[in-house]
Amino acid sequence: VLNSIEPMGINWAAHSSIDPAVYDHRLVNSSMLTIRKAGDYLVAVTLPMKGNGVRSAQAIEVYVNGQIAPGAVSRCAYIRASSGQEESSAHLASLLTGLKANDVIEVVTHKATHNKVAVEMETASLYVERVEASRNVFSGTATETVGSAMLNRTEAEVEPGELALVWNSNRTGDAFGHSGETITLRDRGSYLVLVNVPLQGNVVNASVGLQLWLGGYEEGDLALGGRAQQGYIRNVSNHDKSSIHFSGLIHTREANQELLVETLQLANSGDITMGNKQASIYIEKVNTTSGLFFSSAFNLTDTDNWNPNKKDSVFWEADDNRIIDEARFGHSEEGGPDIVIRKSGSYLLVYNDVLEGGSVRANPRITVEVNGKKVPGAQSKAHYIRNAGGHSASSASLVFL
CATH class of the missing domain: 2.60.120.40 (Jelly Rolls)
Structure with a gap:
């Protein structure tokens, strides 16, 4: 349950996979990730939530050695708890530069305002990657x-x-x-x-x-x-x-x-x-010649309404903007919702959209499925549209391994 206005570390205890030459992470004090090698580190965090706490606003921030990392903050999670809108999510992806060996990264969450209402935390995710000096x-x-x-x-x-x-x-x-x-x-x-x-x-x-x-x-x-x-x-x-x-x-x-x-x-x-x-x-x-799939979308498979009553899939175009490494990915030349992974491994997914219109307090949910099953934590629910005062659009951002 998330209801504290004080920063609380997120415990990464459900699952953890690390490169032991670069990181140290233990189930004791599992909120802390220790860096073994100096350098710059890309950090991406996703925190989905649900609940009926009226006007709940939840923040996440990244700390290094107990100090706030500049620019690594998210406060887009907002739950109105009216008109059926009882879900949201927080997202960020930021580079931490100049870290030293034995520095400690911690992701904390707290109420973004003093409105102390409880919501339920769902599966959160943390992705950390050392960005070598050779990368541009x-x-x-x-x-x-x-x-x-x-x-x-x-x-x-x-x-x-x-x-x-x-x-x-x-x-x-x-x-x-x-x-x-x-x-x-x-x-x-x-x-x-x-x-x-x-x-x-x-x-x-x-x-x-x-x-x-x-x-x-x-x-x-x-x-x-x-x-x-x-x-x-x-x-x-x-x-x-x-x-x-x-x-x-x-x-x-x-x-x-x-x-x-x-x-x-x-x-x-x-x-x-x-x-x-x-x-x-x-x-x-x-590098667009290896290991990349990129496409854009304008519609879902069965409708152009991105706030449907029942689940529908995003229809990825196969136009001139598409980029595909066909050794790793398969995708219909006619376009379609399915992207086939041709080589086993871990894949970094980067997604964004902008949605306009909808009803009062609309909040479309974006989820990721592999073989028809939802990937725990791979979702964006920050599409809240009030449809008042000129507020008629929102967007999603998701960086997830």
């Missing part, structure tokens, strides 16, 4: 945009570029250039992008969105699928905090493309900042 990665944190610390502004009220987050880099590989808000992708190809933006403000039915702008403002455009919109704030029952999360691949057809990450107002106006937290970004150049 950009990572950084941010506290404000070009124009202001205020994140809840429309494109109409600012000059082009003022909505972009200003990044302080802590790792810059050879495939990247960086200056302030601009991240230059020096090589054409595909890039994994992970973004987390905390939100805080006293605005009723507020929603701050995020978008990835590729190629400059004059000739560029939004990256395919490059939006996130689960940053909802009700501002009732102390619910004044939330967060935005993006996880996905973006693609460049030219070298030296500029990438900017913007926040913008999607619902009611008012002051929303990051409070005393920081945003984070992780970008890695991806």
Whole structure:
């Protein structure tokens, strides 16, 4: 049961699989993961939950040696407990840089506000990977945009570029250039992008969105699928905090493309900042010739309604944007819901979507199935749409092994 406003470590005691040369993890003090090798570590956390605690808001954060890791925070889990909406989930994926041997990673959870209502924790998951120095990665944190610390502004009220987050880099590989808000992708190809933006403000039915702008403002455009919109704030029952999360691949057809990450107002106006937290970004150049399947989707198999009364499968397109290593994956040339794994092993799944419309307090659930069985913990339930005050869309972000 989750009902504490104090940070409580999540015990990873149900199942644990580690590389003993890199990590130490024991069932005694199972919330703690000790690092055996110095370096940078990618951490992804998923925490699904359910319950009827009215306006419950649950946070997760990553600690290193008992201190909060900058940019590794999620507060998007919100349960209204009305109109049947009694589920949610928290998500984050962030790079911890400069860790030393014997440093300790711990994931904690607590109420995001002082509204101390209980919800039931479901199967949580933790993924940690040492990111070797040879991998081409950009990572950084941010506290404000070009124009202001205020994140809840429309494109109409600012000059082009003022909505972009200003990044302080802590790792810059050879495939990247960086200056302030601009991240230059020096090589054409595909890039994994992970973004987390905390939100805080006293605005009723507020929603701050995020978008990835590729190629400059004059000739560029939004990256395919490059939006996130689960940053909802009700501002009732102390619910004044939330967060935005993006996880996905973006693609460049030219070298030296500029990438900017913007926040913008999607619902009611008012002051929303990051409070005393920081945003984070992780970008890695991806080898598309080996070990990768990528596809986009617009519909489910039987309907274009992503909030169906009965379960339906996402229909993955087989268009020009699809990337497939056919030695490892099978997928119909006509497109379809099934992705066949041709080699045994562990696979990192990265998923995102943006959903619009629905009824009052709609909250579609995304789950992952293998051979028709749900994978425990592999779900996103942060699609809450209030359908009031202009709040009419939300999104999912899932990084899961």
